[in-house]
Amino acid sequence: MKFHVPDMSCGHCTAAITREILALDPAAQVTPDLTAQTVAVETRQTGSAVAKAIEAAGYSTNPV
Template sequence: MSCGHCTAAITKKIAALDPSAIVSTDLDRRTVEVETRQTGTAIAQTMKAVGYASELLT
């Protein structure tokens, strides 16, 4: 994740999965924080579908 297009693609895909999700991205740290009712697995699969690896931090 290195640009605004990347963050927009991630945010759009997560919103398609959960329209009420709150997505925060940090390009400097290359992180995405998601508040959602979906499972971590569902979000990880969504991230992978957009082309990004992810790991769940709790």
């Protein structure tokens, strides 16, 4: 699944988002793309749960 994260702009942003997603699912594969402002996630969790994790990191998001 892929999410647009318009406020993601630096390494700190990607680290915070990745940390929250991995807290939700330690086996998740998280691939941030700063240029496109997206995060691709491979996980068994629901899209809603991943979106909530991104929001818990302090970023707004919507699915792509």
